[in-house]
Amino acid sequence: MTEQTTRAHGAGSTDPLHGRVLDGRYRIEGLIARGGMARVYTAHDERLDRTVAVKVMRADLGDDEQFAARFVREARAAARLSHPNIVAVFDQGEDDGTVFLAMEYIPGRTLRDVIAAEAPLSPARALAVLEPVVSALAAAHRADIMHRDVKPENVLLADDGRVKVADFGLAKAISADTSHTATGILIGTVSYVAPELVVHGTGDARADVYAVGVILSELLTGRKPHQGESPIQVAYKHVHEDVPPPSRVVPSIPPYLDALVARATARDVTQRPADAGVLLRHLHLVQQALAAGVADDPDLTADLTPRVVSGTAELVGLEEIRERLVEEDDPLALPDLGEHTQRLAAMAPAAGATGSAVTAATAAVTVRPVGPIEPVAPLPPPRRRRRRGPLALFLAVLLAVAVGVGAWWFGYARYTSLPSVLDLTQAQATSKLQDAGFEVEIGTPVYSDDVAKGRVVSTDPDPGSRVLDGDTVTLVVSLGVEQYPVPKLAGLTLEAATKALTDTKLEVGLVTRAYSETVAEGEVISSDPAAGEQLRPGAAVDLVVSKGRRPIPVGDWVGKDADRAQKVLERRGLVVDRRTTVYSDTVPEGFVVSQSPTGGTLFRGETVNLTVSLGPELVEMPRVIGSGVEAAREKLEALGFKVEVQNSRAYIGLGYVLSSDPDAGQQVPKGSTVTLYLV
Known part of the structure; x- marks a missing residue:
C-alpha cells in the first residue's frame, strides 16, 4: 500500500531538490505531497515544455538496488495501462542516485477532499463520481493488474472534471527489507482493506471491489462504515461485521443501492463481483434505475443482494490482528491463520452436509403402496357358454396390475435420487455416498475458479439423478484456481528465464535493463511478481535484466581542488586510495597536480590516485x-x-x-x- 501522503504546496527554500534538473529534462518546482517513501513535486518538462508530476524516492533508499527496482514497478504497471481514468506514467529514470517517476500532472483535488466538503452525496452524484473509478479498475483487472490500495486519497478530481485513479502497483514497491513497518503502512488504509487480506494476507481483484464498495458507502453517508478507537478494531470489524446499509443513515436511499453496497462489500469473497468489470455492469443497472426515478425495484434488489451463507465462524481475534499490524512489513503478506481457517473448514462441511440432506429430502419422491383390491360381489351362475368372459376379464385385470406393479418397480420404485455432495471435501462426500449405499470412484481432478481446492466440483451421475442402490458414483475434485508459481528467475539468462516461464505456462512481460553490481550482464536481477507468487495461466511476468556493472566516469581533476575531487569521486562509489603530495611552482597548494587513471571509467569500489600540490618549495x-x-x-x-x-x-x-x-x-x-x- 502506498505511503501516506501529506499535501504540502510549495517547496521550501531548504529543499535540496528545488530548482534541480533531473536527467537533464525535469526542472523541480513545487512540493505537492510527501510520504514515508517518496515526495511528489510539480516539475517543468523542458524537452516537451509541459508541467508534470515527479515522484522522487527517498534519498536514503536510493542505494538499495532491490528497493529501487520495486519502486519502478509503478511505472511498469501503469505503462501497461492505457485508460482515460488512469494517471499516465510518462518516464522513469535515475539521476546521480535520485530515482524518480515522471507522471501526468492533475491539478485539482482528491476524492477525500470531496467527501470532507460535500458528503453525503446524492445517490446519482455518488455513482457519477465512482463510475470512472470502477471503469479504470476494470481496465486494470482485464490486464491482470490489481490496484491494492483503492482509497479516496488515490482518486484525483481534475479542475476540468476528469476523474483519475493514481498509484497503480505502488504497494508492491514496499519490501520487507525496508524500514517501513505494517504499523506505518496498513494503518493509513485499514478503512478500505478487504477481510481476506486481514485473515489470509492474500487477495485478488475482489479486494479492489471491496474497497470501492466501502468508498461508495462513505460517499452516500459521509462517514466510514467501520470505525473504532484504533486501526486494529477497524480491521476486526471488517472481518466480523457486514458494512451497514447506507439507508440506516440516509433513509431515502433506494433498497437496490443498499444491495449494491452489500454485494460489493460481502465478507464472503465468493459473493462479491468477480472483478471491477462485473461491478461496473451492476453499477450501470443501478444508475439506470435512478435515472428512471425508480424508488424500489424488487427484482433488481434481489439480483444484487448477496446470498446468505450459514455457518460463519470467527476467523481472527483482536490480538492476532494487532500482531499482524505490528510485526508484518508487507500489508499484503500477512501471516497465514492456519488454525482459524482449519476451524472454519471443520465447521463448513457440517453446515454443507445439513444443507445437502435437506435438498435430498426435498427432492425425494414418496411412493404410496398400492391398496387392496375391493372384492367383487358374486354373480349369479352364468350360463356355461358365458363362463369364459369373466375369467378373461379377471386375467386381464390381474395382468394389468402385474404389468403396472412391474413397471412401477423396474421403472421407478427401485431407483433413488442421488444426494448432492457438491462443495464437500472428498472424505465427506465419500462417507455420505457410502452411507447412502453407493460405491465411490475418484475421477480426474479439475481446476475450478468457484470451488475450493479439495472439494467436489461435480459427480457422475449428476446430483438428483435417479440411480440404483449400489451404483458407482464418480467424484470430480477441485484442484482450486488454476495457478502456477513464478519460478526462481534471478541469476538466469533472459533466454533461460523465458523458457522457465513458458514451461510454467506463464509469459514474459516487460523486460527492463538495469545496472547491477552483483548480477552478471545478461542475467535476471528480479521478477515482478516475485518467485513463488501464484499466477493464472498466461499471466505476464516482468523481468529486470542486468546490464552489468555501472561504468562510473572518473573525470579530469588536474588543476582542480583536491578535496572536492575526492568527495565527488567517493560519492560516485570510487575509492581515493592514495593522495601523494609534491611541490609545484605552477599548481597552487591543495590542487591536483596529476591523477591515475587520467580519465575514462571505472567500476564501483575501484581506486583513483591523486597527486596534490604543496605549492612551491x-x-x-x-x-x-x-x-x-x-x-x-x-x-x-x-x-x-x-x-x-x-x-x-x-x-x-x-x-x-x-x-x-x-x-x-x-x-x-x-x-x-x-x-x-x-x-
Whole structure:
C-alpha cells in the first residue's frame, strides 16, 4: 500500500531538490505531497515544455538496488495501462542516485477532499463520481493488474472534471527489507482493506471491489462504515461485521443501492463481483434505475443482494490482528491463520452436509403402496357358454396390475435420487455416498475458479439423478484456481528465464535493463511478481535484466581542488586510495597536480590516485651580510636562488654585502631572485 501522503504546496527554500534538473529534462518546482517513501513535486518538462508530476524516492533508499527496482514497478504497471481514468506514467529514470517517476500532472483535488466538503452525496452524484473509478479498475483487472490500495486519497478530481485513479502497483514497491513497518503502512488504509487480506494476507481483484464498495458507502453517508478507537478494531470489524446499509443513515436511499453496497462489500469473497468489470455492469443497472426515478425495484434488489451463507465462524481475534499490524512489513503478506481457517473448514462441511440432506429430502419422491383390491360381489351362475368372459376379464385385470406393479418397480420404485455432495471435501462426500449405499470412484481432478481446492466440483451421475442402490458414483475434485508459481528467475539468462516461464505456462512481460553490481550482464536481477507468487495461466511476468556493472566516469581533476575531487569521486562509489603530495611552482597548494587513471571509467569500489600540490618549495634565506660578493653568490645559487647585485647608496668599492632582499631567515620559494646590495 502506498505511503501516506501529506499535501504540502510549495517547496521550501531548504529543499535540496528545488530548482534541480533531473536527467537533464525535469526542472523541480513545487512540493505537492510527501510520504514515508517518496515526495511528489510539480516539475517543468523542458524537452516537451509541459508541467508534470515527479515522484522522487527517498534519498536514503536510493542505494538499495532491490528497493529501487520495486519502486519502478509503478511505472511498469501503469505503462501497461492505457485508460482515460488512469494517471499516465510518462518516464522513469535515475539521476546521480535520485530515482524518480515522471507522471501526468492533475491539478485539482482528491476524492477525500470531496467527501470532507460535500458528503453525503446524492445517490446519482455518488455513482457519477465512482463510475470512472470502477471503469479504470476494470481496465486494470482485464490486464491482470490489481490496484491494492483503492482509497479516496488515490482518486484525483481534475479542475476540468476528469476523474483519475493514481498509484497503480505502488504497494508492491514496499519490501520487507525496508524500514517501513505494517504499523506505518496498513494503518493509513485499514478503512478500505478487504477481510481476506486481514485473515489470509492474500487477495485478488475482489479486494479492489471491496474497497470501492466501502468508498461508495462513505460517499452516500459521509462517514466510514467501520470505525473504532484504533486501526486494529477497524480491521476486526471488517472481518466480523457486514458494512451497514447506507439507508440506516440516509433513509431515502433506494433498497437496490443498499444491495449494491452489500454485494460489493460481502465478507464472503465468493459473493462479491468477480472483478471491477462485473461491478461496473451492476453499477450501470443501478444508475439506470435512478435515472428512471425508480424508488424500489424488487427484482433488481434481489439480483444484487448477496446470498446468505450459514455457518460463519470467527476467523481472527483482536490480538492476532494487532500482531499482524505490528510485526508484518508487507500489508499484503500477512501471516497465514492456519488454525482459524482449519476451524472454519471443520465447521463448513457440517453446515454443507445439513444443507445437502435437506435438498435430498426435498427432492425425494414418496411412493404410496398400492391398496387392496375391493372384492367383487358374486354373480349369479352364468350360463356355461358365458363362463369364459369373466375369467378373461379377471386375467386381464390381474395382468394389468402385474404389468403396472412391474413397471412401477423396474421403472421407478427401485431407483433413488442421488444426494448432492457438491462443495464437500472428498472424505465427506465419500462417507455420505457410502452411507447412502453407493460405491465411490475418484475421477480426474479439475481446476475450478468457484470451488475450493479439495472439494467436489461435480459427480457422475449428476446430483438428483435417479440411480440404483449400489451404483458407482464418480467424484470430480477441485484442484482450486488454476495457478502456477513464478519460478526462481534471478541469476538466469533472459533466454533461460523465458523458457522457465513458458514451461510454467506463464509469459514474459516487460523486460527492463538495469545496472547491477552483483548480477552478471545478461542475467535476471528480479521478477515482478516475485518467485513463488501464484499466477493464472498466461499471466505476464516482468523481468529486470542486468546490464552489468555501472561504468562510473572518473573525470579530469588536474588543476582542480583536491578535496572536492575526492568527495565527488567517493560519492560516485570510487575509492581515493592514495593522495601523494609534491611541490609545484605552477599548481597552487591543495590542487591536483596529476591523477591515475587520467580519465575514462571505472567500476564501483575501484581506486583513483591523486597527486596534490604543496605549492612551491620554500628555502630559508641564509645570512650573507659581510661576505664577499662572489662568496655570497656561490652560496645562494647552491640553494637554488637567482642572484642580482646592486650598489648600495653607501657604496665605496669594497665589494662586500651590506644588505640583502629578502632578509636573512625568511622562507623564500626556491628559485626566487635575491638582490645583494654592496658597500
